[in-house]
Amino acid sequence: MSAPDLTTVPISAPSAPVHPSWAAFTSRLTAQLAFNEDRFFLILAVFIGIFAGLAVVCFRITMEWIHLYLLGSALTPSTWRAFLAPSLTGLAISALVFTVFRGSTGSGLNQTKAALYISNGYIPLRTVIGKFLTASLAIGSGHSLGPEDPSLQIGAGLASAIGTRLDLSRKKMRILAPVGAAAGLAAAFNAPISAVLFVIEEVIGHWSAGILATVVLSAVSSVVTMRLFLGSEPFFRIPPVAMIRWQELVAYSVLGVLGGIASVIFAAAIGWLRPKIKASPRYLQFLYPAIAGLLLGLIAFAGFPQVMGAGYDFMDQAMHGQFTWQILGMLAGLKILATTLSFSSGTPGGMFAPTLFIGAMLGGAVGTVEHLFFPNLTGSVGTYALVGMGVLFAGFLRAPITSVFMALEVSGDYTIILAVLVANMFSYLISRKLQPVPALEQITRQDGLYLPAMEEEREQEVLTVEDAMRPRPAIILDSQKPANDAWTLIRATPEEYFLVRRSSNSIALSSRSDLQRLVDSADPRPLEETQTLSVVPYLHPDEDLQVALRQATNYPLVPVLSRANVSRILGVIDLDDIMKAYRRPDRQSPKKR
């Protein structure tokens, strides 16, 4: 550093000396007041939750206003309304989707995932507005779709819009979409825990403390906002639930099996019809929402208007034993048909509510039948309906953890956990066996997108250090001995690098060339004092091989130590070992089927 040119320094009056602690204080204050994106991100999560909550409140109210105007205020619409409302609205939706809001089709869930993985979480504001309008029109007019997935996309879209305006970093933008999604879903579903779990389980696929904190903050603030306006009453009243006897688990297993089969039928129906509609000429695609609306009117005319719309009121009735098992069974089947028609036609709207509806009806039917034959053995029909919701959630949406927590969170009763676990497990396993590709994944692939399938990622075998490491080397050098002694030991071996045990019992690394240099210079000092030992990080056998890869690119040899005793060397690993493990044919996981 050169000395300052004193001739250029202006002469000024002597000033009062700056107190060093005051200078440190102001410096710290300035640093704290400076914009901190990480800190601001947490505050932003709360505001995103509030905005998403407000948006979902408006979305729900708009949807219900439309329902009132188009289908009337009666619980079941008149015949002409049931025919005209969904079909004419279908035409209007097509006009909007084909001209102004092109990105507004679908449920919203896959679109959010696509935005996250393809465009760094960016969702155009136009898509959000389009989803708001078209989904509220569709659901309000009686199309068999739900408001949860659109709410999820609306939340994610709002978050994206705010992040874009604030010019947040790309990394933050990618987190912002799931934060908004969780907020939207939590407000729509009035269940923050389930929303957070679902977003982590199905949208992000992984989590860290930072992500969890922001997602939880946004979900909680959105639910609080929503409850402020719409009240804390759930969308369907949950009767007190209970599992009376352990024998009931048999019935819940049957419910799980039926739920699994229903999930497969539902997924298969959409998987069959949707590509056919997408492959049809454009003018027909324009007409399909209207045609689906007409067919829905036909189902309503046949005596089952309950399948129209999201169906929360009828889920409430099913939970309170207001239908016979035959009607419940019919409603479950017809809802699969109605939702397949509405969704496959390209009408914007979600799959959550129909899934819950089908599950509630199926559960109610099983509960009612069991009640007929074993009246003293059975809990309330409402318990079965509630468990049924979780069953379809596990089977169709393939979100097993969320499905369990959803049933518990909605009921607020943990006594049914055994029933929920058993039923959901059966449903999930049957669905996985009969329909290897999850329904949501199937839909994205039909759209030509290959987004990460969270279920597949969960199933992928994780390679660990122990899959690649070599056994403990025969020679471990002692740092207290001179290089000559070490050279005697290693002279006949082909290795280039050697582990050295230091006096502190930690492990260091030494190379053959360094040792040779010390021998050549007849250095009598112990290795510890020669400055030739390099500190090396260590690994444990159960650690992910990806972690080892990062270490092995910086160090030629990494020791693998026991977790129980870090002075105990279990083996060693280098880059070559890791590459060999990755290349082994039996370790290749089927990424794309």
Place this chain on the structure above:
Amino acid sequence: MNILKRDFIVREPLLVSILVLLTVALSALTHAYSQAYDRRRSALSIEWFERGKWELGNNRSSAAVEDFRTALVYDPGNWNFRMYLAGALRHAGRTDQALNYYLGLWQNSPNNGPVNLELARLSAQKGDATSAERYFNGAIFGDWPENADTNRRTASLELVNFYLSRGDSGHAESQLIILSDNLPEDSQLHTRVADLFARVGDDQRALSQYRRAIQIDPSGAAAMRGAAEAAFRLGDYHAAQAYVSRSLHLDESDSSAKQRLAVLQSVSELNPYEHGITEAEKIKRTLRVFDIAGNRLSSFSGSSGSAAASSIEPFTERWKQLKATANDRFLSQHPEEIDTLLDFSAAAEKAAGSNGRAPTPDDSAVLAVVNQHEGQDR
């Protein structure tokens, strides 16, 4: 938003202030929107509820069910709507649905008196005695929004009737004893309780309640008749005669009271167990009773060969045997035979009655005095 990118402005407080302002503005808009919708929902809920009440009033229960359900869509937590819906389901004959619905209400509010009472009625209707009893007790000790005492009494009375319908007089009587302790000054209520005491066979308490009813309302003909019957069954014929007379005084056209009076007059003439009569009078009355029974048996002689006559035949034979010794002298020497004659007379009257011969006031009097005497002996 470029302004936010400038270092001197890009500060959290400013950004947070902007977001707060935005939140306030959007919240205000959402509030206005939701208020408008809430008003509409409220109006719709009332409209559908009123429509449901009208349908229910016109015996169109199924339509009422749909109307109340629609009202609940717009006001899901309204307890009144839910109660009406449950009631409409019950009126529509959808017993299982009504039961389920009431159970849902009960699980929300297990101490609710009206819900417990409805559940008790439905359980009783379904023959589930254990549940019915539990819910009746829930109604008796539960909370009532208004007229709690009256409603609890109603529940108690229904529970008594429920016990009686199952032939469980013991529980019915216990319930009545509890109930009778706290009865208000209501003649009709005392009469009703007295009737129920009479049904369970507790004539003493029945008479007491009738008397209380008469004290409150001396012109209560029903209480008067009930008191007369109870006193008659208790063997207090003088009191019974007094009550019947007063009853006839209140309603001269009461034919049953007239019949009862005739029986009572016969009893006063025939009763061999009346205190204070001489032994000779007792024998005289016993012989008269025996003759009345004989006359009734002889009324079957015209229908010989019939099933009724065949079943009476042994009594006729026995009567003839006893007739041989039925005289003043024999009975004076063998007073223990008085009871034999009286017992036989009662048995013959019962047999004649069960074979379709309507009793005269004398016949009824014979049965009454002998039964009364047997009851005292027991």
